[in-house]
Amino acid sequence: MIQKEALMELALQARQNAYTPYSNYRVGAAVLTGDGRLFTGCNIENASYGATICAERTAIFKAVSEGAERIAAIAIAGGLADSEPSDYAFPCGICRQVMKEFGSDELTIYVVRSLTDYQEFTLAELLPHGFGGDSIK
């Protein structure tokens, strides 16, 4: 598996591209796919607020649209303005649900303040008893 530091560094870099004129809350994400590829994403806001997309879904949808079928790990870095992340940016519920669609319970989620200050979770920890495709078979 790619070094988690590399994934976290990509998330911090992707955060620089966040388009956030309304919240000024900037998020970057980096995804490692099951077939070993890397994709990044940032949050992209819209004057019609509901059209905003989170960084995590940007990265996951980029991966899936390029043929990836599974997500193995994701790193997330978020915080206000141009400063370094001041807190851990946990994924919103919708993004956790999208992770469920393309990842296993063991999908690794890194919430990153810096390369030396991060927390690591599995999807099962952040989305226990989740609803997935198996639920409707």
Ligand code: THU
């Ligand atoms: N945001 C993300 O990018 N990821 C999350 O998991 C939570 C929220 C973004 C959406 C919006 O642009 C800003 O953070 C404030 O909600």
